[in-house]
Amino acid sequence: xxxxxxxxxxxxxxxxxxxxxxxxxxxxxxxxxxxxxxxxxxxxxxxxxxxxxxxxxxxxxxxxxxxxxxxxxxxxxxxxxxxxxxxxxxxxxxxxxxxxxxxxxxxxxxxxxxxxxxxxxxxxxxxxxxxxxxxxxxxxxxxxxxxxxxxxxxxxxxxxxxxxxxxxxxxxxxxxxxxxxxxxxxxxxxxxxxxxxxxxxxxxxxxxxxxxxxxxxxxxxxxxxxxxxxxxxxxxxxxxxxxxxxxxxxxxxxxxxxxxxxxxxxxxxxxxxxxxxxxxxxxxxxxxxxxxxxxxxxxxxxxxxxxxxxxxxxxxxxxxxxxxxxxxxxxxxxxxxxxxxxxxxxxxxxxxxxxxxxxxxxxxxxxxxxxxxxxxxxxxxxxxxxxxxxxxxxxxxxxxxxxxxxxxxxxxxxxxxxxxxxxxxxxxxxxxxxxxxxxxxxxxxxxxxxxxxxxxxxxxxxxxxxxxxxxxxxxxxxxxxxxxxxxxxxxxxxxxxxxxxxxxxxxxxxxxxxxxxxxxxxxxxxxxxxxxxxxxxxxxxxxxxxxxxxxxxx
Amino acid sequence: xxxxxxxxxxxxxxxxxxxxxxxxxxxxxxxxxxxxxxxxxxxxxxxxxxxxxxxxxxxxxxxxxxxxxxxxxxxxxxxxxxxxxxxxxxxxxxxxxxxxxxxxxxxxxxxxxxxxxxxxxxxxxxxxxxxxxxxxxxxxxxxxxxxxxxxxxxxxxxxxxxxxxxxxxxxxxxxxxxxxxxxxxxxxxxxxxxxxxxxxxxxxxxxxxxxxxxxxxxxxxxxxxxxxxxxxxxxxxxxxxxxxxxxxxxxxxxxxxxxxxxxxxxxxxxxxxxxxxxxxxxxxxxxxxxxxxxxxxxx
Numbered sequence: 001x002x003x004x005x006x007x008x009x010x011x012x013x014x015x016x017x018x019x020x021x022x023x024x025x026x027x028x029x030x031x032x033x034x035x036x037x038x039x040x041x042x043x044x045x046x047x048x049x050x051x052x053x054x055x056x057x058x059x060x061x062x063x064x065x066x067x068x069x070x071x072x073x074x075x076x077x078x079x080x081x082x083x084x085x086x087x088x089x090x091x092x093x094x095x096x097x098x099x100x101x102x103x104x105x106x107x108x109x110x111x112x113x114x115x116x117x118x119x120x121x122x123x124x125x126x127x128x129x130x131x132x133x134x135x136x137x138x139x140x141x142x143x144x145x146x147x148x149x150x151x152x153x154x155x156x157x158x159x160x161x162x163x164x165x166x167x168x169x170x171x172x173x174x175x176x177x178x179x180x181x182x183x184x185x186x187x188x189x190x191x192x193x194x195x196x197x198x199x200x201x202x203x204x205x206x207x208x209x210x211x212x213x214x215x216x217x218x219x220x221x222x223x224x225x226x227x228x229x230x231x232x233x234x235x236x237x238x239x240x241x242x243x244x245x246x247x248x249x250x251x252x253x254x255x256x257x258x259x260x261x262x263x264x265x266x267x268x269x270x271x272x273x274x275x276x277x278x279x280x281x282x283x284x285x286x287x288x289x290x291x292x293x294x295x296x297x298x299x300x301x302x303x304x305x306x307x308x309x310x311x312x313x314x315x316x317x318x319x320x321x322x323x324x325x326x327x328x329x330x331x332x333x334x335x336x337x338x339x340x341x342x343x344x345x346x347x348x349x350x351x352x353x354x355x356x357x358x359x360x361x362x363x364x365x366x367x368x369x370x371x372x373x374x375x376x377x378x379x380x381x382x383x384x385x386x387x388x389x390x391x392x393x394x395x396x397x398x399x400x401x402x403x404x405x406x407x408x409x410x411x412x413x414x415x416x417x418x419x420x421x422x423x424x425x426x427x428x429x430x431x432x433x434x435x436x437x438x439x440x441x442x443x444x445x446x447x448x449x450x451x452x453x454x455x456x457x458x459x460x461x462x463x464x465x466x467x468x469x470x471x472x473x474x475x476x477x478x479x480x481x482x483x484x485x486x487x488x489x490x491x492x493x494x495x496x497x498x499x500x501x502x503x504x505x506x507x508x509x510x511x512x513x514x515x516x517x518x519x520x521x522x523x524x525x526x527x528x529x530x531x532x533x534x535x536x537x538x539x540x541x542x543x544x545x546x547x548x549x550x551x552x553x554x
Numbered sequence: 555x556x557x558x559x560x561x562x563x564x565x566x567x568x569x570x571x572x573x574x575x576x577x578x579x580x581x582x583x584x585x586x587x588x589x590x591x592x593x594x595x596x597x598x599x600x601x602x603x604x605x606x607x608x609x610x611x612x613x614x615x616x617x618x619x620x621x622x623x624x625x626x627x628x629x630x631x632x633x634x635x636x637x638x639x640x641x642x643x644x645x646x647x648x649x650x651x652x653x654x655x656x657x658x659x660x661x662x663x664x665x666x667x668x669x670x671x672x673x674x675x676x677x678x679x680x681x682x683x684x685x686x687x688x689x690x691x692x693x694x695x696x697x698x699x700x701x702x703x704x705x706x707x708x709x710x711x712x713x714x715x716x717x718x719x720x721x722x723x724x725x726x727x728x729x730x731x732x733x734x735x736x737x738x739x740x741x742x743x744x745x746x747x748x749x750x751x752x753x754x755x756x757x758x759x760x761x762x763x764x765x766x767x768x769x770x771x772x773x774x775x776x777x778x779x780x781x782x783x784x785x786x787x788x789x790x791x792x793x794x795x796x797x798x799x800x801x802x803x804x805x806x807x808x809x810x811x812x813x814x815x816x817x818x819x820x821x822x823x824x825x826x827x828x829x830x831x832x833x834x835x836x837x838x839x840x841x842x843x844x845x846x847x848x849x850x851x852x853x
Contacts, residue, residue: 070778100789101772108773112683114690312605336601 053381054091058109058117060102060124060443066430067439069096074433075440076405080397088384094444110138110373118376119385121443122178122369128494130369134177135491140372140379141175142386149383154390158182162448164484165366167554172490178369179386179446185363187453192472193363194453196480198251199328200321202343202463204231204239212343216255216287216350219321223296226320232337234317240298242310242319245288245516246509248275249359249480251323252288254347256280257354260478262508262537263544265485267360267477270552272545276508276532280354282522285515287350292516302513321345325361326468327460344467347474360477362484370446389445398437398447406436416455486547487554493543500536507535588828595619595821602818618822628823630779631786638701638782639764645706646760647753654715655741660724676709682773689774700774701782705764711756718752719745758838765831787827790820 062069072078085092095117097105103124109115110125110133122130122139133139143166146155158166162182170176185193200222205212208229213219225231226239243250249260258275259266266273275281291297301310313319317337324331326344347356376382388394400407400414407414419425420436429435438447457465479485489497511528514520520528593611594602601612622628656662657669680688686695694700722745730740746753768784775781 095776097776098778098789101776101785104772105776108682108686112686112690114687115695315601316606 052086052089052091053378053384054093055119055381055385056117056375057092057094057119057121057444058097058106059094059121060097060099062440062443063099064426064439064442066426067435068430069094069441069443071430071433072440075435076433077397077401077435077437077440080402081394081437081441084388084391084394084397085385088388090381090384090388113138116373116375118378118382119370119372122371123443125369127488128498130178130371131171131488131491131494134171134175138374139177140374140376140382141177142179142372143170143174143176145372145379145382146176146386149379150385150387151383154383154386157390158448161450162364162366164364165448167487167551168366168484169369169488170554171488178371180366180370181368181446182448183365183451184449185361185365185451185453187457187472191363192453193361194456194468195326195358195360195471195477196249196251196323197326197344197346197359197467197471198243198321198348199324199326199331199342199344201226201231201319202341203337203339204320205343207231212345213348215348216252219345219348220291220294220296223291223320224294227296231320232317237295238318239320240313240318241291241296241321242298242301242313243321243323244301244304244310245297246303246513248512249323251346251359253284254357254359254478255350256284256287257351257357257476258284259357260359260480261482262504263482263541264478265482265544265548267479267485268475270548272541272548274532274537274541276529276537280351282525283351285512285522288516289518292518297516299517302516303509326471327456327464329460341461341463343463347471355476358471358474358477359480362479362481364484366484368446389447394437395447395449398441398445399449401434401436405434482544485551486544487550489543489547493546496536496539497543500540504532504535504537504540507531588825588832591821591824595818595825597818599818602821615818618819619826621819622822622826627778628783628786628826631781631783632827634698634780635765635783638698638705639761642702642705642764643757643760645702646708646711647756649707650711650715650756651741651746651749651753653712654719655737655745657712657716658719658722672709672712676713686773695774696777696780698775698780701767701770704770705760705767708760711759715749715752715756718749722748754838758835761834762831783827787823790823 059069082092102121106120106122106124107129110120116138125133130139134141143155146152146158162184164184165180165182166176169178169180184191198219200212200219202212204210204226205222208225208231210222210225211218213222223239223241227237230237231239243252245252248258248262248264253275254260257280258264258278259273260275262276263272263274265271288297292299298313301313304310310319310322311334314322314331314334315336317335317340319335322331322342324342328342331342332340347358349356372382396414400416401420403409403414406420407416409415416436420429420434426439429439438449453468457468460468511520515522590608593607593609594605595618596611596614596616597607598613598615599617601607653672657665659665662668679685689695689700694703726744727740730744735743766784768782768788771782771785772788775785
C-alpha cells in the first residue's frame with residue numbers, strides 16, 4: 001500500500017514538474033514569437049533587421065469591454081496600421097498588460113529602470129511621479145524627438161491643431177516629457193463643449209403633472225412632490241436627490257455661482273477662485289442643509305468612495321434627480337422601471353444677484369500620457385513613429401476605420417455607420433472583428449480628435465439635445481476639470497502642492513459634509529476661513545493661478 | 555459541575571440553550587455574507603446592483619453562471635491556480651521538512667546562529683523593487699516560477715515544523731541510529747509519520763495562502779494565460795469601482811456598460827472561486843486545530 005502511495009506521489013510530482021516547465025516554456029515562446037512577428041530586435045538595443053526598426057511598447061489593454069487589443073491580429077484594421085508603420089520601416093513589439101494590473105506593473109518597471117520599453121503608456125502615473133522620472137532621466141523629452149527627428153510633420157500638425165496640449169504638458173524646463181491625447185470639440189465650426197448638470201426624472205414630472213423647476217425653490221418643491229406623491233409607486237417615501245455634495249462639482253453648487261473645485265477656473269475672467277471664498281457659499285450650504293432636513297438629499301451618498309451606492313439607488317428607481325452629463329445615455333437603461341427618462345435642468349437661479357455657473361467639459365481636452373524612455377536609442381525611428389500617428393492616413397483609420405465596413409463617404413466626408421456609433425453594439429462588432437482603430441488601440445497611441453458635437457446632439461433624445469443647444473453659449477462657465485487650462489507646476493510648486501493638498505481636500509470635504517448635515521454651524525464661518533488660510537488655501541490658489549497665467553502666456 | 559443557586563452551571567438546560575443561541579448567532583454572522591453573495595449571484599442583474607434582496611433571490615437567473623461556465627479565461631485561471639497550489643504545497647512541505655529536521659539535531663554546529671540567520675529575513679523583507687529586480691535578473695518575470703518559487707519556502711513554517719519535531723523524543727532518534735538508520739531514514743520513517751498534524755497544518759496554510767494570493771501575479775505575471783484565479787477575480791471586481799464623474803463623457807458610457815454586465819457576474823464569480831477552499835477546509839480542520847495547538851504549546 002505504502003509503495004503504491006509513494007509511486008503515485010512520485011508520478012504526480014513528476015507530472016507537476018513537467019506541466020509547470022511546459023507552462024514556463026509556453027510563456028517564453030509567446031514572448032519570442034511576438035518579437036519575431038513584430039520584425040526582430042528592439043530599437044532599444046539598436047536593433048535593425050533588414051532596415052526595419054522595432055519599437056518596443058508597454059501599454060495597458062483597452063478600456064473597451066469587448067474590443068480587445070490582445071485580439072488585434074484578428075481585426076482587419078490592424079493590418080492597415082501595421083502597413084502604415086511598415087511604410088516607414090517600423091515594426092511594433094507590444095507588451096500588453098491587463099488594465100487592472102497596469103499601474104502596479106508600470107510603477108515597478110519604471111522605478112526599477114529595468115527592462116524598459118522604448119515607448120510607454122504613462123497614463124496611470126500622476127504628474128509628480130512622471131516629472132520625477134523625467135528629472136532622473138528615465139523619460140526623454142518628446143519635443144526634441146518631434147522637432148529633430150522624422151520629417152517634422154507630426155510636430156507641425158500638433159502645433160497647428162493641439163497647441164493647448166503642448167502647453168498643458170510642457171514642464172518648467174521647456175521640455176514636453178509626455179504626449180497627451182488631445183481633443184477639441186466644435187459645434188458648427190465654433191468651439192463648444194458639453195456640460196455636467198442636474199438631471200431630473202422627466203417621466204415622474206409628467207406622471208405627477210409637474211412643471212420642470214425654473215429656480216432652486218421650485219426644485220425643492222418638485223423633489224418634495226416626488227416623495228410625497230410616491231413618484232416611483234413603491235408605496236414608500238424614498239425618492240431622493242442622488243449626488244455627492246462633499247465636492248463642489250455637483251450641479252447645485254453651480255446654481256449658487258460656485259466653482260467646481262477647491263481651486264476652480266472662472267473661464268471668462270481667467271481667474272482662479274475657491275468656492276469657499278465666493279459669494280453664495282453660505283446660502284448654498286443653508287440650501288443643502290434644508291434638503292437634508294426635508295429628507296430630499298440622500299446623506300448616505302455624501303463622500304461615497306465610488307459610484308456604487310448611487311448606482312444601487314438608481315437601479316432601485318429611487319433617484320428623482322442626479323448630477324450627470326447633459327447628453328448622457330447610460331442612466332436610463334440601468335433603472336428598474338418602465339421607460340425612465342432624465343431631463344437636464346439648470347443652471348437654475350438660486351440667489352438674487354448671483355448668476356449661476358455652468359460646469360462645462362473643457363472644449364480643449366488634454367488627458368492621458370505616453371512617453372519615450374531612455375531605452376529608446378534609435379531616435380530617428382521614434383521620430384518616424386510620431387510621424388505615423390499624427391498622419392492623415394492614421395487619423396482616418398483611427399477615427400473611422402475601414403471604408404464600407406465602419407464608415408461611408410457622405411458628401412465627400414467620412415461618416416461613421418450608425419451601428420458603429422451605437423455603443424450597445426460593441427459586443428457584436430467584437431464578434432465580427434470589426435472596429436475603428438480608436439476602439440482597438442486607444443490605449444497604445446496618443447491622438448488628436450476634432451469632435452463635431454452635432455453627432456452626439458443628433459444621437460440623444462430631443463429634450464436633451466434642445467437643452468444642450470440652449471446652454472451652448474451660456475456664461476459664466478467653470479471647467480469640470482481644471483487641468484487642461486493649466487501649465488505643469490514647477491518643481492517647487494509641485495512640492496508645495498503635494499504638501500498641502502491632502503489636508504486641504506480632507507478639511508474641505510469634512511467641513512462641507514458637516515455643514516450640510518448641520519453638525520457645524522454657519523455662525524462659525526470666520527473660524528473655518530482661518531483654518532483654510534492656515535492649511536494653505538491662499539497659497540494653493542496662487543500656485544494654480546500662476547499655472548493658469550503661464551499656460552496663457554506660453 | 556453544579557453549583558448551588560447557579561442556574562447556568564455546565565450542562566444545565568439554560569446554559570446549553572444560551573450556548574446554542576450564541577453559537578447560532580455566530581454561525582449566522584459567519585455564514586450569512588456568503589449566503590448573501592449567493593442570493594445576489596442568482597438574482598436579476600438590476601436587483602444585484604440594487605442589493606435589496608436579502609434572503610430569497612429576486613428571480614432565478616443563472617446567466618452569470620452560464621457566462622462563467624463558458625469563460626475559457628476563467629477556466630484557464632482555475633487550472634493555473636490548481637497547478638500553482640499543488641506544486642507550491644508539495645515543494646513547501648519538502649523545504650520545511652528538509653530545513654526543520656537538521657535544526658532539531660543537538661549536534662548541528664552553529665545551530666543557534668543558523669536559526670538567527672533564518673529569522674532575520676522573516677522579519678525584514680527586501681521590498682518590492684529589489685525583489686522585482688531579483689525576479690527579473692533570474693528571468694522569472696512573466697514565468698510561472700515567479701509565483702511558485704517565492705511561495706514554496708517559508709521561514710515561519712520551518713520554525714513551526716522544527717518546533718513540532720523538537721517535541722518528538724530524542725530517544726527515538728538515538729534508538730534508530732543504534733539500529734543503523736541514516737538521517738534520511740530517521741527523517742522519513744520516524745519523524746514524518748509522527749508529524750502528520752504539522753504536515754497537514756503547513757499544507758492547509760500553503761493551499762489557502764496560494765489559493766488566495768494575487769499580488770505576486772499582478773506584479774510578475776502580465777501574461778493573462780498564466781495568471782491565477784484570484785487575479786482574474788480581482789479583475790472582475792475592481793473594474794467596477796470607477797468614479798464616473800472624473801471620466802470624460804465618451805469614456806463614461808464604456809465604464810457604465812462594463813459595470814452593468816459585471817455586477818451579477820462578480821457575485822457568481824466569488825461563489826465559484828471560493829467553493830474548493832470551502833469544501834477542502836473541513837477535511838483539514840481536525841489536523842489544523844491540533845497541529846497549531848501543539849506547535850504553539852511546545853514552542
